[in-house]
Structure formats: C-alpha cells, structure tokens
Amino acid sequence: MSKRKKLDINTLLRENIKNIKPYASARDEFTGVAQVYLDANENPYGSIDGSMNNRYPDPYQTNLKQIISPIKNIPVNQIFLGNGSDEAIELLFKAFCTPGKDKTIISSPTYGMYQVCAETNDIQIIDIKLKEGFELDVDAILDIQTKETKILWVCTPNNPSGNAFFTSSIYKLLDNFNGIVVLDEAYIDFSDEPSWTTNLQYYDNLVVLQTFSKAWGLANIRLGMMFASEEIIKIINKIKMPYNINGLVQDYAINAIKNGEAKKNEYVLNILAERKRLETELIKLACVEKVFKSDANFLLVKTTAPKEIYSYLISKSIVTRERSKLHLCEGGIRITVGTPLENDILLKSLAEYKN
Numbered sequence: 001m002s003k004r005k006k007l008d009i010n011t012l013l014r015e016n017i018k019n020i021k022p023y024a025s026a027r028d029e030f031t032g033v034a035q036v037y038l039d040a041n042e043n044p045y046g047s048i049d050g051s052m053n054n055r056y057p058d059p060y061q062t063n064l065k066q067i068i069s070p071i072k073n074i075p076v077n078q079i080f081l082g083n084g085s086d087e088a089i090e091l092l093f094k095a096f097c098t099p100g101k102d103k104t105i106i107s108s109p110t111y112g113m114y115q116v117c118a119e120t121n122d123i124q125i126i127d128i129k130l131k132e133g134f135e136l137d138v139d140a141i142l143d144i145q146t147k148e149t150k151i152l153w154v155c156t157p158n159n160p161s162g163n164a165f166f167t168s169s170i171y172k173l174l175d176n177f178n179g180i181v182v183l184d185e186a187y188i189d190f191s192d193e194p195s196w197t198t199n200l201q202y203y204d205n206l207v208v209l210q211t212f213s214k215a216w217g218l219a220n221i222r223l224g225m226m227f228a229s230e231e232i233i234k235i236i237n238k239i240k241m242p243y244n245i246n247g248l249v250q251d252y253a254i255n256a257i258k259n260g261e262a263k264k265n266e267y268v269l270n271i272l273a274e275r276k277r278l279e280t281e282l283i284k285l286a287c288v289e290k291v292f293k294s295d296a297n298f299l300l301v302k303t304t305a306p307k308e309i310y311s312y313l314i315s316k317s318i319v320t321r322e323r324s325k326l327h328l329c330e331g332g333i334r335i336t337v338g339t340p341l342e343n344d345i346l347l348k349s350l351a352e353y354k355n
C-alpha cells in the first residue's frame with residue numbers, strides 16, 4: 001500500500017498554465033443533437049466528395065473513451081487520447097516544465113522521444129543511465145531530484161532493452177519522487193507484468209501511457225492513451241489542440257476496438273510464441289553473442305559486428321534497428337518479432353552471414 005502523501009499538482013504546474021483559459025470550441029459549448037448547426041462556420045451542404053465530413057468532431061472523444069474505459073477498467077474522466085502517445089509526451093512537458101528553467105530525468109538507453117520533446121521545449125535533461133542488466137538506478141534518481149525535476153520518464157518494458165523494470169524499483173520511485181512519474185507502457189501487452197494503471201488510485205503523481213500502435217495493430221491511425229488522476233487529465237485537456245483526434249479516427253477506432261480485443265489477444269499469443277522461437281534460434285547463430293530477455297515485441301540482440309550485419313540485412317531487404325552506439329548496447333541490433341515467415345527469412349539470412 002502506498003506511503004505517498006497527497007501531491008499538490010498545482011505546485012508542479014507551469015506558472016502560465018495555472019490560470020490559462022482554454023479555447024472554447026463551438027462543440028464544447030453545445031453538446032447533444034441540435035436541429036440546425038450554425039455555430040462552427042462549417043459547410044452546411046456536406047463534403048466535396050459526398051461524405052459527411054463537414055462537421056467538427058467531438059473534442060473529447062467521449063464515445064471512443066466509453067469503449068476504452070471498460071477494457072482498461074479506468075473511468076472516462078481519467079483518460080486522455082492523443083495523436084499517438086507521442087502527443088501525450090509533448091503535452092506533459094508543456095503542462096509541467098518551464099522552458100529554460102525546469103529539468104526532466106530519463107534513464108538511457110530508452111525511447112528517444114522523451115529527449116526530443118525535452119530539447120524542443122528547452123528542458124534540461126538529466127540522464128541517470130541504466131545500470132548493468134538494464135536496471136534503474138533508483139537511488140541516483142532520487143538523490144539528484146530537485147524542485148526543478150518535474151517529470152521522470154520510465155519506459156517499462158523498456159525500448160530498446162525490452163525488459164520490464166523491477167516492481168520494487170518503481171514503487172520506490174512512486175513513493176519518493178517529488179514530481180510526475182510517467183510510466184510508458186507501450187509494450188505492456190507483451191509483458192507478464194500487470195499494468196501500473198491499478199495504482200492510479202494510490203498515486204497522484206502517476207501517469208501511465210499506452211498505445212494502440214503495437215499489440216492492437218493500429219499504428220497507422222495514430223491513437224495513444226494517457227491515464228492519470230482526473231486533475232491531471234483536466235489540465236492536459238485544457239492545453240491540447242481542440243480537435244486532436246479527427247472524426248474518421250474516432251469512428252474507425254470505436255469499431256475496431258469494440259470488436260477487436262479477442263484478435264488483439266490472439267496476435268499477442270502469436271508474437272510471444274515467435275519471440276520465444278527467435279530467442280532460441282538466434283542464440284545458435286555464429287554472429288549472435290547474446291539475446292537479451294524481452295517483455296516486449298522485439299529483441300535486443302548482441303551481435304559480433306552490428307554495422308556490418310545491419311547493412312548485410314538491408315542488402316537482403318530486411319530492415320532492423322542498429323542500436324550499438326547506445327549505453328550498454330554494444331553490438332546491439334533491435335529486431336521486431338515478425339510473422340513466422342518473416343522470422344524464417346531473417347533467421348535464414350543471418351545463418352548465411354559470414355563474419
């Protein structure tokens with residue numbers, strides 16, 4: 001059970017965000033079904049292609065959130081939907097970190113967008129690198145925190161190492177970090193570990209990110225989720241662009257998700273079986289020194305010659321991700337788990353590689 005005291009989110013918010021009046025869109029001011037809509041300067045006739053895309057969409061995606069809510073067991077008012085979870089990352093910086101003043105903590109090697117968004121927002125990055133075995137250096141993170149370190153980013157399972165972090169490490173951070181702790185669970189569907197969303201009720205400083213881009217197979221529609229306290233979601237809603245999820249995506253996602261959970265679970269089982277097979281087969285190859293344990297839909301593989309092997313695979317029209325320059329990733333190539341056929345092609349090509 002949490003030792004956490006109640007956190008006053010206001011003390012973390014950017015000064016200019018505290019009293020900001022959000023843009024009130026036409027569809028904010030009137031909800032329900034009207035006889036005549038003359039409020040939003042839309043084209044009343046319809047769309048040029050005969051479709052009915054002439055009206056602005058629901059700015060808060062209520063119908064879609066009502067589908068997601070029971071699947072994730074999280075109330076609608078604790079859900080934010082973004083144009084990919086990347087949008088949520090950007091908005092968290094915008095809400096909590098004052099450019100040129102505040103700082104953020106990451107633990108490399110990790111997902112690159114935390115750094116990109118921090119840099120574009122002029123937020124100083126403190127990198128408390130992962131320890132050997134890709135584990136969080138919890139004590140170093142807690143030692144270095146100050147009033148300015150507003151957000152801590154923890155990607156679990158982590159990209160590119162693939163491992164989920166120790167539960168005890170994350171509890172210690174949630175209990176003792178003074179700012180927002182963002183747990184990025186983009187790969188949670190592939191992990192044996194449960195989601196941290198069940199802890200939202202205990203930790204006011206917890207934000208969980210998930211996405212429809214991975215297990216659900218909907219990367220093309222760009223739909224990410226942020227789960228947090230109602231208070232944090234209200235703040236993010238205040239500063240987001242009014243119609244950040246377009247109506248086509250909202251309708252598409254409602255249908256796909258409503259009927260898609262069984263298929264998603266089937267995909268996950270297939271991917272887990274193929275991950276296991278790849279793990280077993282890759283380590284037998286002469287050019288592979290180590291396959292790191294993965295809780296995600298990819299494997300970090302230590303190879304004998306990462307640059308050469310990456311280029312060789314490209315020459316065979318197989319694209320992987322060369323990660324060897326990253327901290328603790330010497331020799332590293334990140335390989336997404338493909339279909340059985342794709343994995344066969346990869347394994348056959350790697351078996352033919354001459355060191």
Ligand SMILES: Cc1ncc(COP(=O)(O)O)c(C=O)c1O
Nearest residue numbers: 084085086111159186211213224
């Ligand atoms: C850890 C992590 N978080 C977030 C994302 C972005 O997800 P989305 O497609 O929802 O923007 C990715 C994409 O690869 C990722 O690896």
